[in-house]
Amino acid sequence: MFDILKEKGVAIDDRDVPGGGTERLILPLTDLESEYQVEKVANDVIDGLTGSGLGASNIYQVVADAFAELALNAVQHSESEVGAFGYIQYRESANGPRFICAVADGGIGIRRSLERNPALLARVPYDWVAIEVAMQERVSGTQDPTRGMGLFSVVEEVRKAQRQLLIQSGIGVLQIGEELQSQARRTKLFPGTLAYASIPG
Amino acid sequence: MIGIADMVAFKLLVTRTTARNVGAGIAEALNESAESLALDFAGIQGFTPSFFDELLHSMGELSQSHGRDLLLELANPPAELSSVHEAIARAHGLRITEADGGSWLIGPP
Numbered sequence: 466m467f468d469i470l471k472e473k474g475v476a477i478d479d480r481d482v483p484g485g486g487t488e489r490l491i492l493p494l495t496d497l498e499s500e501y502q503v504e505k506v507a508n509d510v511i512d513g514l515t516g517s518g519l520g521a522s523n524i525y526q527v528v529a530d531a532f533a534e535l536a537l538n539a540v541q542h543s544e545s546e547v548g549a550f551g552y553i554q555y556r557e558s559a560n561g562p563r564f565i566c567a568v569a570d571g572g573i574g575i576r577r578s579l580e581r582n583p584a585l586l587a588r589v590p591y592d593w594v595a596i597e598v599a600m601q602e603r604v605s606g607t608q609d610p611t612r613g614m615g616l617f618s619v620v621e622e623v624r625k626a627q628r629q630l631l632i633q634s635g636i637g638v639l640q641i642g643e644e645l646q647s648q649a650r651r652t653k654l655f656p657g658t659l660a661y662a663s664i665p666g
Numbered sequence: 667m668i669g670i671a672d673m674v675a676f677k678l679l680v681t682r683t684t685a686r687n688v689g690a691g692i693a694e695a696l697n698e699s700a701e702s703l704a705l706d707f708a709g710i711q712g713f714t715p716s717f718f719d720e721l722l723h724s725m726g727e728l729s730q731s732h733g734r735d736l737l738l739e740l741a742n743p744p745a746e747l748s749s750v751h752e753a754i755a756r757a758h759g760l761r762i763t764e765a766d767g768g769s770w771l772i773g774p775p
Binding site for chain 1: 745
């Protein structure tokens with residue numbers, strides 16, 4: 466975060482803040498405005514990763530796909546007045562290197578988005594339930610029976626060893642951990658939707 | 667064999683819009699009497715599930731306009747066949763298998 470602010474010309478005194486050192490920004494915090502832009506950004510990410518030498522090259526596609534699907538969901542469904550933002554980071558940690566993909570928006574949230582589909586209205590009484598429902602195959606607020614594969618595909622990819630996914634929307638949060646357990650619960654309000662995927666590099 | 671790389675601006679195919687544009691390009695290139703359709707993804711680095719879903723949707727419309735089920739072959743697929751691809755095909759009433767050479771064969775179950 467400090468690096469981003471410095472790049473934008475903000476004077477930061479970070480002398481007593483431990484440096485990240487082992488973190489690399491693959492995609493700096495980026496305003497995601499349209500589907501076309503998401504496609505362009507995803508391609509830039511693949512090109513950047515290919516030239517980076519970071520992590521295992523066979524994981525680049527997984528990273529780009531996960532980011533693209535999360536970003537498309539934000540652009541297409543969030544109705545966010547403040548837009549949507551995303552970044553990708555490579556981080557060395559005690560558990561080994563990981564790629565972090567994060568996308569956030571300030572929109573209507575998953576529950577209200579699914580409520581656009583009358584067939585789903587009774588199935589999504591709470592934000593945390595709505596997140597669970599949204600992860601299922603062919604669930605979409607669009608009423609189009611051919612939609613609703615994006616988040617499902619991210620979840621399927623994350624349900625592989627050592628990967629993590631956290632989705633917070635409204636007062637609900639759902640986390641799929643490294644042990645593949647899935648837990649949805651009530652939490653503090655996030656005014657929109659935040660998705661965070663952690664993938665071993 | 668219809669080359670996909672020549673139809674698109676990117677190597678990673680992400681959006682449904684791109685899939686629809688590819689579908690329109692295929693429709694133009696397809697012979698009226700064709701009973702099968704071979705798409706070559708050489709030069710493409712990957713596609714998202716959303717792209718693949720919309721591509722099958724476009725191929726379904728193409729089959730309808732031809733009045734018959736088109737058998738679809740994807741040569742040089744830029745991804746490993748996964749449960750997500752199988753689920754997407756299933757939702758379109760299709761079955762997807764991998765041929766010995768690595769191509770994906772998509773058609774009625």
